[in-house]
Structures are given as structure tokens and as C-alpha cells.
Amino acid sequence: MKRFIAKRLIASIIILWLATVLVFGLSRAAGDPTFLFISEYTTDEVIAEWRIEFGLDKPLPVQYFNWLSKAVLGDFGASLNEVRPAADVVKQRLPATLELAAVSFLFALAIGIPVGVLSAVKRGTMWDLSGRMFALVGQATPNFWMGIILVLIFSVQFKLLPTSGRGGLDHLILPAITLGSGSAAGLARLTRSAMLEMLDSEFIKFARAKGVSGQSVVWKHAFRNALIVPITYAGLMLAAFTTGTVIVETVFGWPGLGRLAVTAINDNDFPVMSATVLLFTVMYIGVNLVVDISYALVDPRIRQV
Amino acid sequence: MDSTVTTELESTNQDTRSESLVRRLWQIVRRYPVFPVTILVAVIFGAAFAPMLTTYDPQFGDLSKQMTPPFWNEGGSTAHLLGTDSLGRDIVGRLLYGARLSLWIASVVLVAGGVTGTVLGMISGYFSGWVDEAIMRFVDLTLGVPFILVALVSVIVFGPSLGLIILLLIIFSWSGFARQIRAEIIRLKQMDYVAYSKLSGASNVRLFGRHLLPGVFNTVLVIATLQVGNLVIAESSLSFLGVGIPAPKPAWGVMVADGKNFISFAYWISLFPGLAIFLLVYSLNFIGDWTRDRLDPRLRQI
Numbered sequence: 001m002k003r004f005i006a007k008r009l010i011a012s013i014i015i016l017w018l019a020t021v022l023v024f025g026l027s028r029a030a031g032d033p034t035f036l037f038i039s040e041y042t043t044d045e046v047i048a049e050w051r052i053e054f055g056l057d058k059p060l061p062v063q064y065f066n067w068l069s070k071a072v073l074g075d076f077g078a079s080l081n082e083v084r085p086a087a088d089v090v091k092q093r094l095p096a097t098l099e100l101a102a103v104s105f106l107f108a109l110a111i112g113i114p115v116g117v118l119s120a121v122k123r124g125t126m127w128d129l130s131g132r133m134f135a136l137v138g139q140a141t142p143n144f145w146m147g148i149i150l151v152l153i154f155s156v157q158f159k160l161l162p163t164s165g166r167g168g169l170d171h172l173i174l175p176a177i178t179l180g181s182g183s184a185a186g187l188a189r190l191t192r193s194a195m196l197e198m199l200d201s202e203f204i205k206f207a208r209a210k211g212v213s214g215q216s217v218v219w220k221h222a223f224r225n226a227l228i229v230p231i232t233y234a235g236l237m238l239a240a241f242t243t244g245t246v247i248v249e250t251v252f253g254w255p256g257l258g259r260l261a262v263t264a265i266n267d268n269d270f271p272v273m274s275a276t277v278l279l280f281t282v283m284y285i286g287v288n289l290v291v292d293i294s295y296a297l298v299d300p301r302i303r304q305v
Numbered sequence: 306m307d308s309t310v311t312t313e314l315e316s317t318n319q320d321t322r323s324e325s326l327v328r329r330l331w332q333i334v335r336r337y338p339v340f341p342v343t344i345l346v347a348v349i350f351g352a353a354f355a356p357m358l359t360t361y362d363p364q365f366g367d368l369s370k371q372m373t374p375p376f377w378n379e380g381g382s383t384a385h386l387l388g389t390d391s392l393g394r395d396i397v398g399r400l401l402y403g404a405r406l407s408l409w410i411a412s413v414v415l416v417a418g419g420v421t422g423t424v425l426g427m428i429s430g431y432f433s434g435w436v437d438e439a440i441m442r443f444v445d446l447t448l449g450v451p452f453i454l455v456a457l458v459s460v461i462v463f464g465p466s467l468g469l470i471i472l473l474l475i476i477f478s479w480s481g482f483a484r485q486i487r488a489e490i491i492r493l494k495q496m497d498y499v500a501y502s503k504l505s506g507a508s509n510v511r512l513f514g515r516h517l518l519p520g521v522f523n524t525v526l527v528i529a530t531l532q533v534g535n536l537v538i539a540e541s542s543l544s545f546l547g548v549g550i551p552a553p554k555p556a557w558g559v560m561v562a563d564g565k566n567f568i569s570f571a572y573w574i575s576l577f578p579g580l581a582i583f584l585l586v587y588s589l590n591f592i593g594d595w596t597r598d599r600l601d602p603r604l605r606q607i
Binding site: 014015018019022023026027029136137141143144146148149151152156242243247250251265266268273276277280281285288 | 442445446449450451452453454455457458459461462463534538541542545546558561562564565568569572575576578579582583586587590591594
């Protein structure tokens with residue numbers, strides 16, 4: 001087990017390191033950062049001075065090392081748009097995204113798992129048919145479109161919920177449904193197939209033969225074992241969420257990291273851009289690591305791989 | 306009395322016959338993906354014959370006819386069945402040409418990503434060691450870094466273009482193939498027939514082409530059908546954010562974005578292209594599931 005954790009940890013660090021190279025490389029591929037400050041009155045000498053001041057006269061590997069050694073400490077330089085450190089800008093936006101992601105996550109769990117279980121237990125009935133329908137429809141609906149249609153129905157038509165922005169609970173409902181529904185559908189689908197596999201297995205038949213009650217077989221025996229599959233899906237869900245937050249925050253004007261990433265990239269604000277992208281990557285890799293390890297804890301067969 | 310009995314019998318006979326016809330139709334619908342295939346065929350047909358099905362230009366509109374509603378709404382006309390957008394472009398026309406873009410991009414990406422992923426996955430699985438390690442770390446990287454952010458940054462850096470978006474989607478899609486095919490090859494290479502063919506002096510090329518490739522072909526097909534829907538969603542999401550297919554082109558994602566700000570009074574601009582994406586992805590996913598259950602039920606976990 002220790003070996004497994006160590007191996008996963010090293011792999012994660014390698015990915016993270018490659019991601020920093022990628023971010024740095026892309027930000028430098030965009031061209032010399034000094035061009036952002038140049039006006040028509042800037043002389044060549046001033047530009048040369050800037051290049052020395054920002055360390056741009058040094059070879060790229062040295063620049064990368066300097067940038068990385070600061071970035072590790074959370075220093076990404078000053079934001080080019082706002083006159084404050086990029087890290088502060090990012091820190092201010094983080095809670096909004098975490099709030100949205102947490103609520104969407106709970107929403108996906110609360111819908112996806114019961115639908116999946118119901119679908120499997122009542123296999124072949126109308127319940128199952130609608131459950132599978134829900135899974136297929138949920139996974140095929142592009143969330144940017146779903147957000148707009150929800151706004152059309154609940155904000156424009158019935159005037160029940162606000163169209164955009166962050167505020168009370170009512171502001172959260174539409175974005176959370178939009179972000180969580182795809183994952184809820186995926187979860188329902190995986191829970192269903194895992195439950196079906198469990199309900200067909202020998203130990204469930206034995207439990208039934210022994211006279212364990214129906215409810216107990218479903219929840220105590222089958223559900224607990226089937227739960228491993230949805231747990232692994234949590235990693236994939238988070239992957240969907242990073243893409244999702246960027247889109248959902250754009251649709252609903254949610255003041256979080258996703259929208260920050262889009263505006264920073266559009267404004268060529270490289271300090272904020274690299275800070276946001278790396279923060280997303282760290283969260284992404286971190287969650288995948290936790291999922292892998294907890295999966296291996298639950299199911300010893302995984303450790304061999 | 307006799308006659309009434311026979312007529313009753315006949316009528317029940319007919320009932321069961323018509324009922325069995327309904328039942329048989331229902332069984333066909335349940336067994337084969339009839340509706341999804343119909344939708345897919347319709348989309349392909351629309352894409353293929355777009356210039357013949359519409360007379361409107363997908364990129365230039367009639368500014369005097371901005372935001373005409375669909376024909377069933379007040380103010381709509383049958384000249385523009387689903388209405389026009391804010392630049393007076395016919396929605397139906399743009400949808401048809403948009404189908405071309407979506408299908409074309411999805412197929413190019415699927416073929417390129419599928420071939421790259423399969424070849425690298427086979428190499429990785431067959432030759433373990435540093436080659437395997439390098440390829441798998443690269444797979445980890447592409448799966449471990451949020452795709453959308455990489456796409457956003459690259460588009461800003463290199464400028465939006467069709468080529469770039471295709472390249473990005475290929476990078477996004479090949480790793481799924483590589484991982485699965487690698488696992489498959491690791492299983493296959495321990496089989497006796499592979500050892501025999503090596504013993505009889507088969508070259509690596511022959512071994513790969515004649516003996517290993519046929520073994521993984523079903524898996525490749527299944528992954529491809531399962532992935533294509535996600536590709537369409539990924540492409541339209543990027544187009545929606547303005548970093549996918551460049552703007553005047555009638556990509557469905559771009560069309561949804563076009564109508565976003567007018568949603569309170571011109572719902573049709575966003576509604577129909579989104580519906581088109583949904584229907585296409587729904588049928589592709591449905592057909593994908595069906596193919597998987599037919600060809601390789603072991604992949605059910607994907």
C-alpha cells in the first residue's frame with residue numbers, strides 16, 4: 001500500500017511539473033511580455049532596461065526556473081489588469097467556485113445515486129426506463145445550452161429565479177443544476193450497472209436464500225459493494241466540473257475562478273492566467289490522487305496495477 | 306349461432322394479429338436503435354445536401370429581416386421556418402451547414418485520434434519499459450491537466466483556427482484509446498498464438514498488423530462510438546466560449562452563443578442549435594451503447 005501511494009504521489013508530481021512547463025511555455029509562446037507595456041514613445045533603451053528588470057534577457061530555462069521558484073511560494077507577480085498580486089485576485093475568486101462546485105456535487109449525488117439504485121432494483125419496469133432515459137438525456141445535453149434554457153424558463157418566463165450573479169440561495173439553484181446534471185446522469189448510469197452486477201452475484205443470491213429481507217439485501221449487501229464504482233467516478237466528475245465551471249460561470253456571470261480564467265486569458269493577463277490554470281491543475285491532480293488512493297484502500301486488487 | 310361464433314373468433318384473431326404487429330414493431334424499436342439511427346441519418350443527410358436543401362447563405366444574412374420568429378409564432382413566415390438570428394441569417398440554413406462542420410470535425414478527430422491512440426497504445430502495451438513509461442506519462446498528462454484551460458490558453462496564444470481546434474481535440478481524444486488498447490494488448494500478448502507467430506519468425510510489423518490489430522479492433526470501434534458524442538460536446542463547448550470554430554462559421558455552439566443575449570425576447574436563436582447538438586449527441590451515445598453491448602460488453606464500465 002505504501003508503495004502504491006508513493007508511486008501515485010511521484011506520478012502526480014511529475015504531471016504537475018509537466019503542467020508548469022506547459023503553462024510557462026504557452027505564456028512565453030505568446031511573445032515577449034514587455035510588448036504589453038510598450039507605447040509609441042517607449043525607446044529601445046527603456047525596453048532593454050525592462051527586459052533586464054523582468055529577467056527576460058536570461059535564457060529560457062533560467063527564466064523558467066526563476067518563475068517556478070516564485071510560483072511554488074504562490075508569487076505569480078502582479079496582475080496586469082488590477083494593481084495587486086495575481087495570487088490575491090485568485091484567492092478572492094476561489095470561494096465562489098468552491099461554493100458552486102460543492103452544491104453541484106451534492107446535487108449530483110442526491111439525484112444520481114438514488115436514480116441509479118431505483119433503476120437497478122426495479123429493472124425492466126417504467127422506473128428503470130425513465131432512469132435510463134434520464135441518464136442518456138443528461139449526458140447528451142450540452143450544459144451551456146441547458147443553462148440558457150433554464151434561464152429562459154425560470155427567469156424569463158416564470159420570473160422565479162435570478163438570471164445571473166452571486167447572492168443568496170436562489171442565485172445558486174440554476175447554476176448548480178446546470179453544472180451538476182451531467183454528472184448526476186453519469187452517476188445514475190454507473191450506479192445502475194454496478195448495482196445490477198451486484199444483484200446478479202452469488203453472494204446476493206446466497207443472502208436472499210438465507211432469508212435476508214429484500215431491503216436489507218439491496219442496501220446492506222449490494223449497495224455497499226456497488227458504491228466503489230461511483231466513488232471512482234468522483235474523479236471524473238471533478239474533471240467535468242473544471243470544464244463545467246468555466247462554461248457555467250460564463251453563462252450565469254458567476255464571479256468565480258472559471259470566469260476569471262476566461263477574462264485573464266482574453267486580456268493577456270499572464271500572471272493571473274498562470275495562477276488560475278495552475279490552481280485548477282493542482283486541485284484536479286489532488287482530487288484524482290485522493291480518489292486513486294481511497295479506491296485502492298477500498299479494493300486491494302487495484303494496488304497491483 | 307355458429308356464424309356469430311366464427312365472426313367472434315375471426316375478430317379476436319385479427320385483434321391478436323394487429324396486436325402482434327404492434328408488439329413486433331415495439332420489439333424492433335427495443336432491440337435496435339431505430340430512432341437514434343433515424344436522427345443520425347437525418348443529420349448526415351442534411352449535412353451532405355445542405356446546398357440543395359436551403360437557398361440561404363449560412364454566413365451572410367438579410368439585415369432587414371433580423372430576428373424573424375419561427376413560422377408558428379406571430380410575425381413569423383414560412384420563408385424562415387425556424388426564424389432568423391440577430392444578423393438576419395436563416396436558422397435552418399445555418400443548422401444545415403453547421404451539421405457539416407460538426408460531423409466533419411468529429412470524423413477527422415476520431416480517425417486521427419483513434420489511429421494515433423491505437424498505434425501508441427499497441428506499442429506501449431507490447432514493448433514495456435521506457436517506451437511504455439514515456440507514452441503512459443504523456444497520457445497521464447493529457448488526462449491530468451484540465452483540457453478546457455489548455456484549449457483556452459492555446460487559442461489565445463496561437464489565434465483561433467479550425468486547424469488548432471482539430472489538433473486540440475485530437476490530443477484530447479487519443480489518450481482514451483491508448484489506455485484501453487494498451488491494457489488489451491498486455492492481455493493479448495500473453496496468448497499462445499502470439500508466441501507461435503513469433504516462433505515461426507513473424508516480424509513485428511506482421512505480428513502487429515495480422516495478429517494483434519484484429520484482436521483489438523472491436524475495442525477501437527467501441528471506444529470510437531462512445532467517444533464521438535463527447536467530441537461533439539467538447540467542440541461545441543469551445544465554440545460557445547468563442548475559442549472553437551471561428552465566429553461567422555455556422556457552428557452550432559457559436560449559434561447558441563449568438564442567441565444568449567437575446568434569450569428574453571428571441572428564444573429561437575439559441576434553442577434550435579442547442580436542440581440539434583442534443584439530438585445528435587443523444588443518438589450517437591445511444592448507438593455507442595448499443596454497439597458496445599453487441600461487440601464488447603466487458604467495456605461496460607467506461
